Amino acid sequence: xxxxxxxxxxxxxxxxxxxxxxxxxxxxxxxxxxxxxxxxxxxxxxxxxxxxxxxxxxxxxxxxxxxxxxxxxxxxxxxxxxxxxxxxxxxxxxxxxxxxxxxxxxxxxxxxxxxxxxxxxxxxxxxxxxxxxxxxxxxxxxxxxxxxxxxxxxxxxxxxxxxxxxxxxxxxxxxxxxxxxxxxxxxxxxxxxxxxxxxxxxxxxxxxxxxxxxxxxxxxxxxxxxxxxxxxxxxxxxxxxxxxxxxxxxxxxxxxxxxxxxxxxxxxxxxxxxxxxxxxxxxxxxxxxxxxxxxxxxxxxxxxxxxxxxxxxxxxxxxxxxxxxxxxxxxxxxxxxxxxxxxxxxxxxxxxxxxxxxxxxxxxxxxxxxxxxxxxxxxxxxxxxxxxxxxxxxxxxxxxxxxxxxxxxxxxxxxxxxxxxxxxxxxxxxxxxxxxxxxxxxxxxxxxxxxxxxxxxxxxxxxxxxxxxxxxxxxxxxxxxxxxxx
Numbered sequence: 176x177x178x179x180x181x182x183x184x185x186x187x188x189x190x191x192x193x194x195x196x197x198x199x200x201x202x203x204x205x206x207x208x209x210x211x212x213x214x215x216x217x218x219x220x221x222x223x224x225x226x227x228x229x230x231x232x233x234x235x236x237x238x239x240x241x242x243x244x245x246x247x248x249x250x251x252x253x254x255x256x257x258x259x260x261x262x263x264x265x266x267x268x269x270x271x272x273x274x275x276x277x278x279x280x281x282x283x284x285x286x287x288x289x290x291x292x293x294x295x296x297x298x299x300x301x302x303x304x305x306x307x308x309x310x311x312x313x314x315x316x317x318x319x320x321x322x323x324x325x326x327x328x329x330x331x332x333x334x335x336x337x338x339x340x341x342x343x344x345x346x347x348x349x350x351x352x353x354x355x356x357x358x359x360x361x362x363x364x365x366x367x368x369x370x371x372x373x374x375x376x377x378x379x380x381x382x383x384x385x386x387x388x389x390x391x392x393x394x395x396x397x398x399x400x401x402x403x404x405x406x407x408x409x410x411x412x413x414x415x416x417x418x419x420x421x422x423x424x425x426x427x428x429x430x431x432x433x434x435x436x437x438x439x440x441x442x443x444x445x446x447x448x449x450x451x452x453x454x455x456x457x458x459x460x461x462x463x464x465x466x467x468x469x470x471x472x473x474x475x476x477x478x479x480x481x482x483x484x485x486x487x488x489x490x491x492x493x494x495x496x497x498x499x500x501x502x503x504x505x506x507x508x509x510x511x512x513x514x515x516x517x518x519x520x521x522x523x524x525x526x527x528x529x530x531x532x533x534x535x536x537x538x539x540x541x542x543x544x545x546x547x548x549x550x551x552x553x554x555x556x557x558x559x560x561x562x563x564x565x566x567x568x569x570x571x572x573x574x575x576x577x578x579x580x581x582x583x584x585x586x587x588x589x590x591x592x593x594x595x596x597x598x599x600x601x602x603x604x605x606x607x608x609x610x611x612x613x614x615x616x617x618x619x620x621x622x623x624x625x626x627x628x629x630x631x632x633x634x635x636x637x638x639x640x641x642x643x644x645x646x647x648x649x650x651x652x653x654x655x656x657x658x659x660x661x
Contacts, residue, residue, distance in 0.1 A: 200297050201409060201468045204288075208460050211291055213283040218454045219276050220530050223251045223315035229283050230254055236290045244310070245345030248326040251315040253345050258289055259302035265470060266355035266439065268310040268346060271331045271362070271430070273317020273324070277446040277455045278361030281462035282311045288467060297471060304474035308353060313342050321529040333426075335433040343430075350434055357402070357473055358439040359466060360384075360431045363455070366448020367497070367520065370419045371490040374548035376450075377419030379410055379461055380492050382443040385425040386436035397483055398440040404481040405472050406442075406465045407489050413461065417449065420489040442469075448496075450550050453523075497539060499644060500549030503556040506621055516544035519627050519644040534605060536644025538625050553646060558631040558638065562619040563590025569612045572596045581607050582652045585640055590628045605645040606655045 215229050234241055238258055245253035269278040286309065289298060301307075312318055316326040325331055327340050334343035350358065368377040383399035385391075392400070403420075410418050421443065426432050435441040444466070446458045472478040497518035504515045520539040523532040540547070566589050570576065573594055576584075584592065584607065593612045608628055619629050631639040640647040647654050 200294075200471055201464060203294070204464045204467055205413070205460075207293070208284070208463060210293075211284050211287040211463075212460075213280065213287055215283065216280040217456075218531075219280075220321050220525075220532075221276050221279060221312075222319055223312065226254075226279070226312050226315070227252070230256075233283075233286055233290065239286070239290065244349055245341055247314070247316045247342055248340065249316045249319075251319075253310065253313065253315070253342070255349060256286065256309045256311075257306060258286075259306040261302060261304040261306055261474065263305040263357070263473060264308070264353050264355045265305050265357045265359070265473060266308045266310070266350060266353050267359040267361060267466070268313050268349075269361040270312040270318060271314055271342075271346075271360075273314045273319070274321045275323075275363035275446075276312075276318065277363050277459050278444065278462050278466075279311045280459045281466065282309050282361075284459070284463045285309075285467055288463075301471055301474040305470065307470065308349070308355070310346070310349060313346060319529065321525055332430050333428040335430040336428055346430060350437065350439060355439045357398070358434050358441040360434070360441055360443045361462070362443065362445045364445035364447045364492075365494070368419060368447050368492045368494055369496045369548055370416055371493045373416060373490070375416040376496055376550070377445075377447045377492050378414050378417040378449045378458060379406075379465065380419040380421055380445040380447060381407065381489065382421035382423060382431070382445075383486065384429065384431035384435045384441055384443060385423045386432060388425045390423055390425065392483075395438055395440050396435055398478070399435065399442050400483055400486040401478045401481040402440070402442050402469050402473065403489070404483070404485045405478045406444075406469050407485070408481075409468055410461065410465055413464070414449070418489060419447070419492040420486075421445070421492055448550075495547045497544075497547060497549045498536075498551065499646060500544060500547060500552045501641075502544075502552065502554050504560065504621070505555065505558065506560055515541050515621065516547075517541045517621060517627070518544050518547055518549070519641075521644050534643060534645075536627055538621060538623050538627050540623060541621060551646065553639075555631060558633050560619060560621075561588060561630040561632045561637065562617075563608075563628050563630060563640075563642075564588050565591040565610075565614065565616055566593060569593045569595065573609045578652075578655045581655050585642075585647065585649060585655070586637070588630050588637055590630065590640065590642055605643055606647060608643055 240257040243252050244255045314325050314331050325340055331342050334340055338344050370377050381403040383396055407418050431441050431443050498521045499519040501517040504517055506513050506515050518540040521534045521536045524535045525532050591608045591610050593610055627641050627644045629641055630637050
């Protein structure tokens with residue numbers, strides 16, 4: 176009854192003859208990832224002080240050249256880490272948008288790889304053929320508040336022409352000083368993107384940005400496309416069907432488009448979503464494997480054999496995913512029965528300090544959603560919707576209740592617990608809704624923007640609860656976590 180989209184893990188044989196030594200290299204990268212993964216990061220709301228700590232840790236490695244190349248509006252330092260002695264200049268920058276940190280973490284995993292033990296032959300090939308430059312966390316002020324824009328309130332990725340912000344000025348200056356042959360523009364995208372006309376999320380998306388309105392392809396852009404074809408072929412062996420491609424309409428203000436125009440073969444990588452990976456640690460690993468493999472292919476020239484026409488075969492991104500899609504929901508309104516599909520999104524709301532978050536779910540759409548998909552899909556056929564009750568008791572705090580008591584309330588159809596002191600804003604719980612003591616009964620109305628909290632019954636017996644957009648099977652008490660009172 177409940178269907179989920181689940182990422183496939185593990186590597187298989189790479190499909191093209193053009194993949195030679197890289198086959199074993201990529202497989203071993205994936206197999207040994209835990210050895211090189213930076214322990215400094217475990218969740219996506221990383222801060223500038225963590226970057227500084229990692230830079231201090233790795234500065235002991237004499238092969239790494241670390242220098243400050245700029246300062247953010249609020250005075251946070253921007254650093255460039257370089258290694259290698261080869262003539263091919265490869266430049267990677269991350270987190271132009273402060274709330275897009277997946278690749279920043281992967282960069283430090285890659286630095287650990289280059290300074291760690293093993294892979295001597297592959298590292299020698301890379302570092303003798305190429306010089307690699309990393310600029311992690313270009314927008315540290317945005318990262319501090321986990322928001323897209325910088326302290327000036329502008330999108331750094333739309334400041335390539337005016338260069339109003341110091342972050343944009345730094346990126347332009349570094350690119351020009353390096354005259355980079357290849358550039359990796361590393362971002363995150365919404366987890367609600369899917370690969371066009373499929374139920375699979377666009378876990379990784381690519382773009383070789385256009386450098387003019389005509390979307391012409393010169394040798395610079397063609398090289399970027401070939402690297403993308405290479406990475407797509409690799410990722411199809413790990414997450415088949417979960418790769419997308421961005422529309423390549425020219426954006427004259429964007430850095431990717433301009434850096435392509437300035438002569439650097441630019442590869443945009445967007446880290447999207449996959450099932451049960453809210454902190455994007457699985458996708459961090461995909462970045463590590465795919466980028467290191469592509470750097471190896473650039474250094475060895477292996478990417479040149481990739482068929483350019485395969486770039487257009489990568490499906491374009493679509494935006495038709497929900498966290499939960501409910502189908503065939505029987506809904507009674509004005510004494511008439513209707514059958515609806517309901518699409519639910521679980522929105523992440525930052526807590527104070529921007530170090531963690533809570534969920535506040537909403538109904539994003541309803542009606543005929545047959546062309547949409549869900550990370551989870553629930554068929555509500557033959558079930559009746561039942562309003563969630565409010566507990567008549569007012570508690571000092573949610574911690575007064577044990578998991579056993581919460582479970583008992585759910586069995587009674589209680590979806591709301593009133594408290595004098597809420598632990599976080601209303602609607603954060605995934606197993607029962609914690610509401611103010613003044614909260615009054617809400618009739619069940621299904622509509623866009625509303626919080627999905629209700630029950631489903633069959634033959635008069637409660638069977639499932641939807642609390643703040645999360646599905647609870649009322650025959651499985653393990654879904655309610657233990658609270659402080661036992």
